[in-house]
Amino acid sequence: MKWITLKGEPRTDSGTVKCIHLRDKGVTPAVLYGHGKPNQMLQVNAKEFMKTWRQGNRLINLALKEGPEKVLIKEVQYDPVNEILLHVDFNRLAMDEKISLEVAVTLKGEPKGVKEEGGVLVQNLKQLQIKCLPGSIPEKIEVNISELALGGMIRVKDLTVPSGVEVDADPEGVVAAIHMPKEEDVAPVGAEPGAAEPEVITAKKDEEGADEAPAKKGAPKAEAKKPAVEEKKDKK
Numbered sequence: 001m002k003w004i005t006l007k008g009e010p011r012t013d014s015g016t017v018k019c020i021h022l023r024d025k026g027v028t029p030a031v032l033y034g035h036g037k038p039n040q041m042l043q044v045n046a047k048e049f050m051k052t053w054r055q056g057n058r059l060i061n062l063a064l065k066e067g068p069e070k071v072l073i074k075e076v077q078y079d080p081v082n083e084i085l086l087h088v089d090f091n092r093l094a095m096d097e098k099i100s101l102e103v104a105v106t107l108k109g110e111p112k113g114v115k116e117e118g119g120v121l122v123q124n125l126k127q128l129q130i131k132c133l134p135g136s137i138p139e140k141i142e143v144n145i146s147e148l149a150l151g152g153m154i155r156v157k158d159l160t161v162p163s164g165v166e167v168d169a170d171p172e173g174v175v176a177a178i179h180m181p182k183e184e185d186v187a188p189v190g191a192e193p194g195a196a197e198p199e200v201i202t203a204k205k206d207e208e209g210a211d212e213a214p215a216k217k218g219a220p221k222a223e224a225k226k227p228a229v230e231e232k233k234d235k236k
Contacts, residue, residue, distance in 0.1 A: 001137040003070070004052045005061040008032070008090075011043040019087075028085045032062070032071065034092035046085045056104070059137065062090060070134065072099060093134045100168055102127040103138055105159075105175060109146030113178035117150040125156070125175045129168045136164040145176055153177035 011029060013022070019029045028049060032040040042064075052060070053076060062069045070093045077086035093099065105128050113119040128141050141161060143154060157171035 001059050001139050002057060003059045003061050004055075004057045005063055006044060006048060006052060007063045008042040008044050010065065011041040014041065023084060023086070028088055030088040030090060032069065032090045032092065035094060037092065042090070044088065049088060050085060056139065058101070059093075059134065060090065070095065072101065072134070095134055098131050098133055098166075099137075100129065100131045101137065102129050104128075104140045106140050106142050107176055108142050108144050111145045111148035111178055113148050113150040113152060117178075118181065119150040119178040120181045121145070121148075121176065121178055123176045125169075125173060128156070128159070130161065131166045131168045132164050136162065138162050138165060143175060148176070148178055150178050150180065 008030065011022075013019075014029075022029055022043060023046070026046050027043045028046040030042040030044050032042055042062075053073065058073045060071050060073060062071045069090075071090040072093055073088065074091040075089040077088075078084070079086055091099075105123075105126055107121075107123060111119075111121055114121050130138075130141075138161070141159060143159060145154065148154065154175045154177070155171065156167060156169050156173040156175060159167065159175065161167055
């Protein structure tokens with residue numbers, strides 16, 4: 001995995017309101033911690049960080065005023081509805097100490113169980129937990145599924161990982177499998193089309209005890225439509 005340089009600046013303000021003002025300016029609150037050193041409040045350019053994050057890079061050369069720090073992007077808080085980057089946690093790294101993290105699992109090839117036997121490919125595991133030195137972190141774990149037949153599966157223990165990388169997951173866990181296609185469920189006669197919208201619940205997380213995502217105004221309720229034919233009341 002490539003190391004990407006990102007500039008970090010000290011941040012003295014904390015709390016919900018101050019962090020909202022930073023985000024309005026295109027700046028994201030962050031914190032740097034680890035290796036017995038005090039936590040350090042930082043801020044980074046939101047646009048530059050998202051460019052790095054979307055490319056799948058997690059190893060950062062964090063350029064600070066007092067000197068560079070090699071860090072891992074440990075946690076990212078992002079509001080997908082408003083497309084706002086809320087907060088970033090950076091973890092200090094030592095190049096001679098192993099770390100535990102997840103890497104993407106990608107499937108390569110068209111399985112014969114799909115191409116020749118009419119099966120359906122299901123990928124059960126898209127992220128794999130591994131442990132290795134920072135310099136040995138792979139960009140992804142690639143799995144060749146070209147020979148996977150109908151009814152066949154690939155388990156974690158079947159994966160080939162680079163030298164120096166330890167798999168920290170259940171060896172019997174299923175990565176991918178080929179199943180027979182299921183028949184579509186037939187809707188009951190007279191059933192009304194459509195489904196109720198799910199309730200969306202957003203969680204809040206304090207930043208240094210006070211940070212949270214900006215509140216969003218709820219959409220106005222739709223006016224109920226009057227039925228075309230009024231139902232008759234039951235006789236007593």
